[in-house]
Amino acid sequence: MDYSKSGGARPDKNNPRHSEHNAKGSAKNPYGKGAAKDDLIARMKAAAEARKDAAKKP
Secondary structure (H helix, E strand, O other): OOHHHOOOOOOOOOOOOOOOOOOOOOOOOOOOOOOOHHHHHHHHHHHHHHHHHHHHOO
């Protein structure tokens, strides 16, 4: 008897069990829609200034 042919099919090893809700390339996270680095740095500097001003007020 050939035991290698018995039983169910083995699942694929490298496939995920489910897809992520915000995977790259999906409707919620399309390719090429990342925030620009300049915008990020500007927001970080504005937040740092706001914290600095808030620390001086008390």
